[in-house]
Amino acid sequence: MKILRFKERLYKWIFTILAFASLFFLMGIVLVLVKESLPIFQKVNFFKFIFGRSWYPTYNPAEFGILPLILASIWVTLGAVVVCVPLGVGSALYLNELAGRRQKAVLKPIVELLASIPSVVFGFFGVVILTPLLQKVFHLPTGLTALNASIILGVMATPTVCSIAEDALNYVPNAFREASFAVGATRWQTLTQVIIPAAGSGIATAIILGMSRAIGETMTVLMVAGGSAVIPHTFLEPVRPMTAAIAAEMGEAPMGGSHYHALFAIALILFVITFIFNVIAEIISRSFRVKLGLSG
Amino acid sequence: MDNKIKMQAKNVDFFYGKNQALKNVNLNVYANKVTAMIGPSGCGKSTFIRLFNRMNELVAHTTLKGKILLDDLDINSPLVDAVDIRKRVGMVFQKPNPFPKTIFENISYGLKVNGIKDKAFIEQKVEDSLKKAVIWAEVKDRLNDSALKLSGGQQQRLCIARCLAVETEVILFDEPCASLDPISTAKIEELILELKKDYSIVIVTHNMQQAARVSDYTGFFLLGELIEFGKTQDIFTAPKDKKTEAYITGRFG
Numbered sequence A: 001m002k003i004l005r006f007k008e009r010l011y012k013w014i015f016t017i018l019a020f021a022s023l024f025f026l027m028g029i030v031l032v033l034v035k036e037s038l039p040i041f042q043k044v045n046f047f048k049f050i051f052g053r054s055w056y057p058t059y060n061p062a063e064f065g066i067l068p069l070i071l072a073s074i075w076v077t078l079g080a081v082v083v084c085v086p087l088g089v090g091s092a093l094y095l096n097e098l099a100g101r102r103q104k105a106v107l108k109p110i111v112e113l114l115a116s117i118p119s120v121v122f123g124f125f126g127v128v129i130l131t132p133l134l135q136k137v138f139h140l141p142t143g144l145t146a147l148n149a150s151i152i153l154g155v156m157a158t159p160t161v162c163s164i165a166e167d168a169l170n171y172v173p174n175a176f177r178e179a180s181f182a183v184g185a186t187r188w189q190t191l192t193q194v195i196i197p198a199a200g201s202g203i204a205t206a207i208i209l210g211m212s213r214a215i216g217e218t219m220t221v222l223m224v225a226g227g228s229a230v231i232p233h234t235f236l237e238p239v240r241p242m243t244a245a246i247a248a249e250m251g252e253a254p255m256g257g258s259h260y261h262a263l264f265a266i267a268l269i270l271f272v273i274t275f276i277f278n279v280i281a282e283i284i285s286r287s288f289r290v291k292l293g294l295s296g
Numbered sequence B: 001m002d003n004k005i006k007m008q009a010k011n012v013d014f015f016y017g018k019n020q021a022l023k024n025v026n027l028n029v030y031a032n033k034v035t036a037m038i039g040p041s042g043c044g045k046s047t048f049i050r051l052f053n054r055m056n057e058l059v060a061h062t063t064l065k066g067k068i069l070l071d072d073l074d075i076n077s078p079l080v081d082a083v084d085i086r087k088r089v090g091m092v093f094q095k096p097n098p099f100p101k102t103i104f105e106n107i108s109y110g111l112k113v114n115g116i117k118d119k120a121f122i123e124q125k126v127e128d129s130l131k132k133a134v135i136w137a138e139v140k141d142r143l144n145d146s147a148l149k150l151s152g153g154q155q156q157r158l159c160i161a162r163c164l165a166v167e168t169e170v171i172l173f174d175e176p177c178a179s180l181d182p183i184s185t186a187k188i189e190e191l192i193l194e195l196k197k198d199y200s201i202v203i204v205t206h207n208m209q210q211a212a213r214v215s216d217y218t219g220f221f222l223l224g225e226l227i228e229f230g231k232t233q234d235i236f237t238a239p240k241d242k243k244t245e246a247y248i249t250g251r252f253g
Helices: A003-044 A046-051 A067-100 A100-118 A120-138 A145-170 A174-182 A187-216 A219-224 A240-247 A258-291 B045-049 B082-088 B103-113 B119-132 B150-164 B180-197 B208-214 B231-235 B242-248
Strands: B005-016 B020-029 B034-038 B061-069 B089-092 B170-174 B200-204 B217-222 B225-233
Touching: A003 A046, A046 A067, A046 B217, A067 A100, A067 A145, A067 A258, A067 B061, A067 B082, A100 B119, A120 A219, A145 A219, A145 A258, A174 A187, A174 A258, A174 B082, A174 B089, A174 B150, A174 B170, A187 B103, A219 A240, A219 B119, A240 A258, A240 B119, B005 B045, B005 B082, B020 B034, B020 B200, B020 B217, B020 B225, B034 B045, B034 B150, B034 B208, B045 B200, B045 B217, B061 B200, B082 B231, B103 B119, B103 B231, B119 B150, B119 B242, B150 B170, B150 B180, B180 B200, B180 B208, B180 B217, B200 B208, B208 B231, B217 B231, B217 B242, B225 B231, B231 B242
Parallel strands: B034 B200, B034 B217, B089 B170, B170 B200
Antiparallel strands: B005 B020, B005 B061, B217 B225
């Protein structure tokens, strides 16, 4: 009897520890990020760091203005949205509203399989195929540009957007479809005036999570964005998004130096951005479930 | 039976995949009368009513044999669009299913999808429909509130109003009171009796008392077959078939 009770308590402890592990990791990461990035703000004013227009971390004197990096991240993320929203939402609509059950059973796993391709493979694809193509089409000195990164990131975020948007469409009760058809609405009217509005915030959540995927992606942008840390003027210029800067420079930055701390500060800001994205997505998706009467 | 026939089912067989849900059903729906369909769960009555506005088309792998006529028009003819049929044959569902829109938009939706744009006309029509469905007094001050805030009984009357706005000729009620309390049920029944002046009505119900109260004609379904069809009074007082009698007297079902 005693052994049995000991076992029960042991199981309970093991699972409690496992459940809290990710919380510990999250807190640990945040603590390290904050601790390692604070020293840079003793040297550079916070606003000058964020809005500074030149990033010359290895010059003498060094300049730590990350506006070009932030703008690069925003540009390629917005570019990715332009690619992944029609692709992802369009395929979700097709899967949910037009494809038969059998077609959907085959197609949805294939779209989701796209998410399992390693990002370095996407990057490779961008370098080998997209780069020469863009160079030729737009007569550029280099095909490694914000546009290149946007396209590849957009394709990479498509499975996320498609999968979550499809779930949102699936949550729309069939009763709404029937009600709409019953008053003589066509398929198209039902889709645009009942189903998409009902699933709207779910689709918005999908797009935000897709953006969060794109802005945090590192390997691909490191390979195809071009890496030039200047403020971008067009999509046809090379850019250096925040993730690429961290990945490319962390190896060279002397540990404990200003450059090192500045990179941590970039990571912290990136973390805050993706955190905000995820919180917004969570809030929207909750209101969506309430709106459809699917519990709070 | 000297009444005008509004809709007619002729030798109807219906299949879900290979399962036969309806077997050779023949039934008339008379104009400006209430036709009730009763029977135990799974007898095919809900499947049957959904044939009258081609709602079963939305379910995959179904087959229909036989004919459904609306004023002599074969509604399943390849030349006929289901959308046009549903503009003439409306439906109220078992579970109230208002759209997650405002009360006003719920009613105006049917008008808008039918191409009506005149704002004044739409406003008048919304008011008329809500009045006809006896819900106007309860909602007139909050037409811009979400329809999902209404109670179940109110939602169902709103769904009836939504159907009325389209000005159909027939209204199909698929167990409209299944999820409602007795007071809401009484209101809906009263409404059905009022509506038959202008519409031909078909109602599926598992509640025999309800069929007796509201209908002029009753069909009794069992295992996909229409066992007996006739005037409600006759079915309930002098059923010809033993199975009908057994069901009506509560021996099964």
